[in-house]
Amino acid sequence: MSGFTAGVIVFPGSNCDRDAANAWSELGCGEAKLLWHQDKDLQGVDIVIVPGGFSYGDALRAGAIARFAPIMDEVAAFAHDGGLVMGICNGFQIVCEAGLLPGALARNEGLKFACKHVDLRVETTSSPFTCTSEKGALLSIPIAHGEGRYVCDEATHAQLIAEDRILFRYANGNPNGAFDDIAGILGGPNRNVMGMMPHPERAIRAALGSADGAVMFESILATLAQAQV
Amino acid sequence: MPKVTVTVTLKPALLDAQGRTIQEALHSLGYTDVANVRVGKVIELETANPADVTAMCEKLLANPVMESYKIEVDG
Numbered sequence: 001m002s003g004f005t006a007g008v009i010v011f012p013g014s015n016c017d018r019d020a021a022n023a024w025s026e027l028g029c030g031e032a033k034l035l036w037h038q039d040k041d042l043q044g045v046d047i048v049i050v051p052g053g054f055s056y057g058d059a060l061r062a063g064a065i066a067r068f069a070p071i072m073d074e075v076a077a078f079a080h081d082g083g084l085v086m087g088i089c090n091g092f093q094i095v096c097e098a099g100l101l102p103g104a105l106a107r108n109e110g111l112k113f114a115c116k117h118v119d120l121r122v123e124t125t126s127s128p129f130t131c132t133s134e135k136g137a138l139l140s141i142p143i144a145h146g147e148g149r150y151v152c153d154e155a156t157h158a159q160l161i162a163e164d165r166i167l168f169r170y171a172n173g174n175p176n177g178a179f180d181d182i183a184g185i186l187g188g189p190n191r192n193v194m195g196m197m198p199h200p201e202r203a204i205r206a207a208l209g210s211a212d213g214a215v216m217f218e219s220i221l222a223t224l225a226q227a228q229v
Numbered sequence: 230m231p232k233v234t235v236t237v238t239l240k241p242a243l244l245d246a247q248g249r250t251i252q253e254a255l256h257s258l259g260y261t262d263v264a265n266v267r268v269g270k271v272i273e274l275e276t277a278n279p280a281d282v283t284a285m286c287e288k289l290l291a292n293p294v295m296e297s298y299k300i301e302v303d304g
Contacts, residue, residue: 060270061292068289097292104294106239111246151243151295177244 003030004224007045009075009091011037011066016052016088016199023201024049027217037069046224048075052089052144052199062105062147063093072098084128084220085193089145092184092195101187101195102160103152109177113146117209120183120198121171124164127186128223129194129216138171139212141198148197150178150185160185167194230275233282236299237291238269 006024010017021032033043037055042048055066066072072094079085079100087095093105108114122130122137133139152160157180160166168184176197184196200213239245245267252266272290276282279302291298 060289064289064292096294102294104292106243106295107246109244109246111250149246153294177246 003028004046004221005030005044006032006047006049007035007042008032008049008051009037009069009071010034010051011053011055011069011094013055013057014051014053014090016090016201019199020049020051020088020201023204023213023217027204027214027221029217029221035071037066037071039071040074042071042074042078047084047086047220048078050075050085050087050091050094051201052091055090055094058090058147061093061097062090063095063097066090066094067098076100079188079193082188082190082192084223085188086129086216086220087193087195088199088201089143089148089197092197093147095193095195100193101185102156103150103185105147105197106149106151107147108145108149108175111146113144114148114175115142115144116175117142117203118173118175118183118198119171120168123166123169124186126164127167127191127194127219129186129219130167132219132222133215137215139168139200139203139215140210141200141203141213142209143175143198145176145197148176148178150176150182150197152179165191168196168198230277231279232303233274233276233279234301234303235272235274235282235286235290236269236301237272237286237296238267238298240295240297241267243295 024032165186169181203210203213247268248266
């Protein structure tokens with residue numbers, strides 16, 4: 001099979017791992033491998049996806065325990081070496097807890113679990129995850145989270161803005177009270193790590209309510225193809 | 230072994246959504262002079278090495294980005 005291999009980490013409680021793997025293969029990006037949290041080998045994958053769900057039942061705090069899973073040491077090393085890491089929903093919480101992205105995710109301001117389609121504005125296309133989109137484009141992407149309120153201190157916020165590392169903001173309403181409407185951010189040595197609360201893997205076909213999430217997978221594919229040349 | 234009580238709360242600068250909801254409920258019960266309600270977690274543990282608890286808080290029990298913690302050692 002042509003294309004690239006995505007590694008999707010599976011924790012006890014992950015429930016969007018197969019959606020992420022399906023999105024990768026259905027969009028023609030290549031093969032997707034499910035990687036068990038106890039493993040210590042990324043099996044040479046081209047990109048790591050830390051998927052959504054409720055790892056360890058969200059005990060203590062969302063993502064707090066998953067970040068100590070053995071495979072997360074490999075994910076951290078991969079990220080530090082410039083490997084692409086995509087953290088979606090619980091995956092965003094996990095990569096923040098692991099220190100791969102700054103900030104943290106607190107409980108939604110309204111204390112309600114938010115489950116609906118929201119509009120995201122693409123704030124930067126200077127990233128492996130949005131390079132084929134357009135700055136300012138609005139994407140309709142579903143959210144499903146209870147602890148999605150992005151928080152960080154003022155210095156981190158200033159740095160995110162100065163370095164153009166805010167990937168998405170909520171447009172037409174902020175569903176969780178996130179600081180500065182932040183829905184997704186970038187980090188890593190080469191802008192190679194991203195985290196977002198909404199679920200692009202659930203928006204890859206019109207039949208799912210939106211195909212707007214596909215642009216992220218197309219961007220990743222274009223980035224990996226470019227790196228291979 | 231000494232018993233340690235760790236109290237974890239959201240940092241004062243962050244909106245505590247649960248605390249706000251409880252405060253509003255207290256107001257609606259007539260306790261209108263209640264202010265600054267904060268909700269946290271209490272984690273009790275026994276350890277022969279209470280000196281390690283600060284490190285446990287920094288690594289796992291609290292997220293220092295958004296939470297503060299208080300440690301009380303008994304015995």
